[in-house]
Amino acid sequence: MGSKNRRLPALERRAQLIEVGRGVFARHGYEGTSVEEIAKRAKVSKPIIYEHFGGKEGLYAVIVDREMEYVERRIVEAISSGSPRERVERASLAFLSYVRDHPDGFAVLSQDSPLTSSRGTMSSLLNDMAERVGDVFVSSFKEAGYDPKAAPIYANALIGMVTFVGKWWTEKRKPNVEEVAKHIGALAWMGLRHLPKRPTLEAGSA
Numbered sequence: 001m002g003s004k005n006r007r008l009p010a011l012e013r014r015a016q017l018i019e020v021g022r023g024v025f026a027r028h029g030y031e032g033t034s035v036e037e038i039a040k041r042a043k044v045s046k047p048i049i050y051e052h053f054g055g056k057e058g059l060y061a062v063i064v065d066r067e068m069e070y071v072e073r074r075i076v077e078a079i080s081s082g083s084p085r086e087r088v089e090r091a092s093l094a095f096l097s098y099v100r101d102h103p104d105g106f107a108v109l110s111q112d113s114p115l116t117s118s119r120g121t122m123s124s125l126l127n128d129m130a131e132r133v134g135d136v137f138v139s140s141f142k143e144a145g146y147d148p149k150a151a152p153i154y155a156n157a158l159i160g161m162v163t164f165v166g167k168w169w170t171e172k173r174k175p176n177v178e179e180v181a182k183h184i185g186a187l188a189w190m191g192l193r194h195l196p197k198r199p200t201l202e203a204g205s206a
Helices: 002-006 010-028 035-042 046-053 056-078 084-101 103-110 114-119 125-143 151-172 177-193
Strands: none
Touching: 010 035, 010 046, 010 056, 010 103, 035 046, 035 056, 046 056, 056 084, 056 103, 056 125, 084 103, 084 151, 084 177, 103 125, 103 151, 125 151, 151 177
16 A cells, blocks of 8 residues: 555645645644654655655645635635625634634644744734735725724724634534524624724723
8 A cells, every 4th residue: 555655646645745734733733743743644755745845844834825825715705795794794604614624724723833933922823814814804894984094903803703713613513603603793793883983982091
C-alpha cells in the first residue's frame, strides 16, 4: 500500500497532505504539530511534504488560506442579497454551518496562529477573518445611512458575536445551527433596527 501511495499524482498527493495536515493541526495546534506526524498519518516520507510545501510552515499557510477563503466566500454570498434582517440571519447561518460541517477547519482558525504574530501577540485567525468579512458589512452600513466611521464597530461586533457563539456551539453541539442562527439574527436585528444614528451613553461619560 505504501508504494501505491507514493505513485499518487501530484495534485492528489497535495490534496491528501492538506486533508491530513488540517486534521493534525486541528488536534494539536501549530506548535504541537510535527512534519513527522503528518508524514506518518499520510503514509509518506518527510521529503514528500517538503517537496510539496517546503515544510510545516508552508503546509499550514496553505491550509489557513483555503479555510479563510472558503468561509469568507460563504459569508459574502450569504449577505449579498435579501433584506437587512435576512442578510444578518444568512451570515450567521453560513458561519455556523461551516462550524458544524468543517470542525477541523474551524478548529485551525480558532487557534492562536504564528501567521498573526507580526502584531506582537499570538491572536486568533478569526480576528483577521472578521476584518476581511467586515469590509462587506461596512459597505452595507454605509448604504443604510450610518456613519462610515462607526460602521467597522458594528461590523466587527456582529462577526465577533457569531464567531464566539460558534466556539460555544462546538462544545455543546445543540441546539441545531438553524435554531442558533435564528436567535443571533433576532438579537442583532432588534439592535440594528432601533439603532440611533448618533448613539449616546445613558449613564454619561466617566
